[in-house]
Each structure stands twice: as structure tokens, then as C-alpha cells.
Amino acid sequence: DGGITQSPKYLFRKEGQNVTLSCEQNLNHDAMYWYRQDPGQGLRLIYYSQIVNDFQKGDIAEGYSVSREKKESFPLTVTSAQKNPTAFYLCASKASPTGYQPQHFGDGTRLSIL
Amino acid sequence: QKEVEQDPGPLSVPEGAIVSLNCTYSNSAFQYFMWYRQYSRKGPELLMYTYSSGNKEDGRFTAQVDKSSKYISLFIRDSQPSDSATYLCAMRGNQAGTALIFGKGTTLSVSS
Numbered sequence: 001d002g003g004i005t006q007s008p009k010y011l012f013r014k015e016g017q018n019v020t021l022s023c024e025q026n027l028n029h030d031a032m033y034w035y036r037q038d039p040g041q042g043l044r045l046i047y048y049s050q051i052v053n054d055f056q057k058g059d060i061a062e063g064y065s066v067s068r069e070k071k072e073s074f075p076l077t078v079t080s081a082q083k084n085p086t087a088f089y090l091c092a093s094k095a096s097p098t099g100y101q102p103q104h105f106g107d108g109t110r111l112s113i114l
Numbered sequence: 115q116k117e118v119e120q121d122p123g124p125l126s127v128p129e130g131a132i133v134s135l136n137c138t139y140s141n142s143a144f145q146y147f148m149w150y151r152q153y154s155r156k157g158p159e160l161l162m163y164t165y166s167s168g169n170k171e172d173g174r175f176t177a178q179v180d181k182s183s184k185y186i187s188l189f190i191r192d193s194q195p196s197d198s199a200t201y202l203c204a205m206r207g208n209q210a211g212t213a214l215i216f217g218k219g220t221t222l223s224v225s226s
Contacts, residue, residue: 040122042202042218043158058213090157097188100165101215102204105157113153 002027004106006091011111013078013085021076021109023091030103031097032074036060037088037108046089049074050097078111086112117141120203120217122220137203137217140184144215145208147179149173149188152200152219161201162188193224 004025013019023032031050035043045058049068063082068074072096078085092103120137126135135149146165150158162172162177170177175187186205190197203217 040218042120043216045213048140048213100146102146102160102163104160105150107157108155110155 004091004093004104006089006106006109008109009107011109012114013111014114016080018077018079019080019111021089021091021111023074023076023106025072025074025091025093025106027093027095027104028071029093029095030071031094032068033092033094033103034058034064034066034074034076035090035092037090043090046076117215118203119219121220122218124221124223126223126225127193129193129224131179131193131224133186133197133222133224135190135195135201135203135220135222137186137205138184139186139205139215141207141215142181142184143207144184144205146206147186148174148175148214149177150202150204151197152202154161154199159201184210190222193222195224195226198223 007022033048034046037043046064047066049055052071055066065077067081087100090108091106093102095104118139137165149162151161152158164177167181168180174191178187200219200221202219204214206214
């Protein structure tokens with residue numbers, strides 16, 4: 001089955017620690033996105049990538065980093081600089097960055113502070 | 115004024131009711147409108163996708179766009195307990211590559 005796989009489902013971070021969230025898609029989509037979802041806040045864009053080896057900051061990129069070394073993979077690192085990392089993180093993809101297709105989402109990773 | 119406004123609810127209805135979910139927006143450049151359904155602890159799944167004004171129907175779901183009023187709606191007929199979820203509206207402009215803007219979501223509970 002084609003889709004977007006996020007792992008782990010739950011993740012705990014200690015103070016001062018960097019953690020990496022995995023996002024893998026087998027849809028052959030060019031564009032990939034990371035969102036953060038907080039209660040009552042809706043989805044906010046962290047980073048997005050339109051093509052391999054290229055990515056852009058979204059609205060709330062501070063304290064996060066990404067890489068896009070392979071088309072199917074777009075990992076997100078939550079660094080120790082992100083002081084309020086507790087949230088539900090969602091990865092999405094779209095067939096073409098310039099096309100009008102909608103985005104499709106994975107099932108998320110819930111990150112909490114220990 | 116926020117770009118997209120969505121009543122957070124919660125909205126509680128009995129099984130079989132007709133549900134109306136709504137979003138208003140301020141940016142007249144928005145042309146593509148989506149509704150996503152999100153179950154607890156899951157990612158959003160695409161329900162409806164429409165372009166510009168008009169109606170689109172898919173089974174028990176109807177999406178309406180009124181660009182003159184900057185208002186979009188999702189109607190659910192014969193609502194079922196399995197429809198209990200958070201519904202997110204999302205929209206974007208006509209220029210390819212522009213970001214998707216989400217509403218905050220409306221939580222719906224359908225009781226049997």
C-alpha cells in the first residue's frame with residue numbers, strides 16, 4: 001500500500017537533547033512538508049521541501065532542522081533550541097510542488113518532554 | 115483578522131442529523147478548498163477538494179464554496195457515530211506552490 005509512514009508514534013525528549021522524527025513516503029511524491037499541531041492552534045508549517053537536497057523554512061522553523069537526501073525521506077530534528085517542543089508532528093506529501101493536488105498526511109508523531 | 119476562521123465547537127448531534135461545518139476566510143486569492151477529517155491520534159485524511167465556487171457531492175458529504183461571501187461549508191447527511199472526529203478546512207491560492215492555510219478545526223461528536 002502506498003502511503004506516508006511516520007515513526008515513532010510517541011517520542012520523549014529530555015532537556016537539552018536533540019531528537020529526530022522519521023517520515024518516509026512510497027508515493028513517489030516530489031514535495032514533502034512538516035507541520036506542528038497544538039490543541040486549539042491548527043496546523044502550522046515548520047519546513048517544506050520541493051525537491052531532493054532543497055528545503056525552505058515555514059512559519060515556525062526556529063529550533064528545528066531538516067534534510068532531504070532521498071526523495072522518499074524527509075526527517076525532522078527537534079533541537080534543544082526548541083523550548084516548547086511538546087506537540088503532535090505531522091508529515092505530508094504532494095505529488096508535485098507546483099501542481100494543484102492536495103496534500104496527504106501521515107499518522108503523526110507525538111513528542112513530549114520528560 | 116486571521117486568514118481562516120473556523121468555529122472550534124465542540125459540536126454534538128444525534129445520529130442521523132444533518133451537520134453543517136463552516137469556515138470563513140479573508141484572502142480573496144484563495145481558489146482551492148479542502149476538507150480534512152482527523153480522528154484522535156491520527157493524521158488528517160482528505161475528504162473533499164474543490165476549486166473555486168460551487169458545490170461538490172460525495173456520498174453523504176457535500177462541500178460548498180461561496181467566494182463572494184468568502185465562506186465554505188461541509189454538510190454531512192445522515193450523520194453516523196463514525197463521523198465523530200475533528201474537521202479541518204484548508205485553502206490555498208491559485209499560484210502553484212503557495213502554502214496551504216488551515217483552520218483550527220471543529221470537533222464533532224455524533225451520539226447513537
